[in-house]
Amino acid sequence: MSKSVFYHAGCPVCVSAEQDLVDLIGADQVEIVHLGETKNRIAEAEKLGVKSVPALVTPNGHALHINFGASLADVKG
Amino acid sequence: MSKSVFYHAGCPVCVSAEQDLVDLIGADQVEIVHLGETKNRIAEAEKLGVKSVPALVTPNGHALHINFGASLADVKG
Numbered sequence: 200m201s202k203s204v205f206y207h208a209g210c211p212v213c214v215s216a217e218q219d220l221v222d223l224i225g226a227d228q229v230e231i232v233h234l235g236e237t238k239n240r241i242a243e244a245e246k247l248g249v250k251s252v253p254a255l256v257t258p259n260g261h262a263l264h265i266n267f268g269a270s271l272a273d274v275k276g
Numbered sequence: 277m278s279k280s281v282f283y284h285a286g287c288p289v290c291v292s293a294e295q296d297l298v299d300l301i302g303a304d305q306v307e308i309v310h311l312g313e314t315k316n317r318i319a320e321a322e323k324l325g326v327k328s329v330p331a332l333v334t335p336n337g338h339a340l341h342i343n344f345g346a347s348l349a350d351v352k353g
Contacts, residue, residue, distance in 0.1 A: 203300060215338065216338075216340055219334045219336070219338050219340060220340075222334070222336075223280060223300070223301045223305070223334060224300045224301060228300070257296045257299070257300060259296070259299075261292065261293075261296050263293055263296060263297075263342050263343060264342070264343050264344075265340050265341070265342060266340060266341050267341075
């Protein structure tokens with residue numbers, strides 16, 4: 200994995216964090232995944248260690264949970 | 277404020293998040309502040325909205341709390 204992946208679910212906290220991180224890291228360095236709209240990627244996020252959104256998974260595979268928008272359980276619901 | 281500021285307290289969660297974010301954002305774009313060693317900057321962090329460490333305050337003034345290492349109350353103690 201050479202890019203970071205930013206998982207979110209469209210909540211206000213997520214959108215704000217997304218803008219901040221994309222500005223800092225650079226839009227071409229981050230893939231944005233909306234788990235509310237692409238629920239088939241929730242399992243992938245869980246496998247990478249994502250427990251809540253918004254979260255950033257770095258190229259070295261670390262899951263950084265940013266503030267707290269929603270748990271993955273809420274996104275599934 | 278033109279740089280981001282990364283506040284931490286030396287805990288393992290902090291150090292790991294610091295390395296990840298410095299790699300992503302670039303070392304010259306982030307000031308690193310160890311609140312355990314520079315307690316006189318805790319008030320500054322609180323004023324910027326930091327509630328727990330590690331946290332990244334972006335150039336536009338948003339406090340992004342990364343994972344959860346320790347509350348500021350713990351750092352003060």
